Amino acid sequence: MVINKSSLCQQAADVLRARIHAGALLAGARLDETGLAAELGISRTPLREALKILSAEGLVKIAPRRGCFIAELSLADLEEIFPIMAMLEGRVAFEATTKASPEDIDRLEALHQKLEKHAAAADIDRYYEVNYRFHDALQSLAGNRWLQHLIGDLRALLRLSRHRSLGLRGRLRESLAEHRALMKALRARKAAAAEELMRAHLMAQLVALRRMAAEEQGRQS
Numbered sequence: 329m330v331i332n333k334s335s336l337c338q339q340a341a342d343v344l345r346a347r348i349h350a351g352a353l354l355a356g357a358r359l360d361e362t363g364l365a366a367e368l369g370i371s372r373t374p375l376r377e378a379l380k381i382l383s384a385e386g387l388v389k390i391a392p393r394r395g396c397f398i399a400e401l402s403l404a405d406l407e408e409i410f411p412i413m414a415m416l417e418g419r420v421a422f423e424a425t426t427k428a429s430p431e432d433i434d435r436l437e438a439l440h441q442k443l444e445k446h447a448a449a450a451d452i453d454r455y456y457e458v459n460y461r462f463h464d465a466l467q468s469l470a471g472n473r474w475l476q477h478l479i480g481d482l483r484a485l486l487r488l489s490r491h492r493s494l495g496l497r498g499r500l501r502e503s504l505a506e507h508r509a510l511m512k513a514l515r516a517r518k519a520a521a522a523e524e525l526m527r528a529h530l531m532a533q534l535v536a537l538r539r540m541a542a543e544e545q546g547r548q549s
Contacts, residue, residue: 336370336374336377336378337374337375337377337378337381338378338381339378340364340368340370340374340375340377340378341378341379341381341382343368344364344378344379344382344387344388345382345385345387348382348387348388348398348488349487349488349491353398354398355398355399355400355401355488356397356398356400357397357398358395358396358397359379359388359395359396359397359398361375361376361379361395361396379396383396385481385484385485386399386481386484386485387399387484387485399485401485401486401489403537403538403541406486406489406534406537407534409482409485409486410486410530410531410533410534411531411534412482413479413482413483413486413530414526414527414528414529414530414531415527416475416478416479416482417463417466417479417526417527417529417530418523418524418526418527418530419470419472419475419523420463420466420467420470420472420475420479420526421466421470421510421513421514421519421522421523421525421526422519422520422522422523423469423470423471423472423475423519424466424467424469424470424514424522425513425514425517425518425519425522425523426517426519427469427470427471428469428514432469433514433515435465436462436465436466436469436511436514437511437515439458439461439462439465440462440507440508440511442454442458443455443458443459443462443504443507444504446458447500447501447503447504450500452491452494452495452500453491455494455500455503456490456491456494459503459507460487462507463483467479489533489537490533492537492540493533493536493537493540494536495540496536496539496540499536502532502536503529503532503533506525506528506529506532507529509525510522510525510526510529513525
């Protein structure tokens with residue numbers, strides 16, 4: 329895949345970010361900078377600038393004299409991050425519920441119906457992408473730039489982990505049930521309930537990741 333010559337570092341960052349989110353570049357893997365530069369049709373300089381962008385987003389780690397590695401979040405990292413994210417996204421749900429117009433709720437409902445469709449088809453990738461758009465729409469409706477700023481970096485950091493959690497047996501069904509309850513609270517304009525349900529939704533993802541970590545450890549022992 330050769331990218332265009334304009335905005336080289338940003339384009340390279342976009343390509344690599346998409347690969348990381350898709351799982352094509354695995355956590356902990358060392359990046360072959362020479363190979364990537366050749367594949368993308370760019371020099372090492374814009375590639376390194378792209379890696380700095382991804383490093384600022386927490387997606388890669390640049391180790392002096394060792395190279396660049398795909399960031400790897402430990403379970404301990406997730407245990408620290410998810411409660412913060414749950415609190416922030418819970419507040420987003422509260423504010424969105426109080427500010428959304430009937431038309432806004434209709435747009436959220438349309439996204440929710442896509443979640444229903446993709447869950448029925450067991451299409452985790454499409455479910456996750458719509459789920460991401462749903463959460464993004466709630467942030468926009470909340471209209472709180474401070475919340476958006478605080479959540480932005482964490483969402484990017486947790487994106488791969490949240491996607492992986494849907495692969496756990498039964499988690500897709502659980503996630504959909506959580507979204508149904510959240511939509512019910514949004515429609516009823518029950519802001520406090522929406523906040524609590526969103527917090528529970530985020531913490532359920534952490535529980536799923538704990539289970540995945542335990543299963544992986546069991547297979548290795």
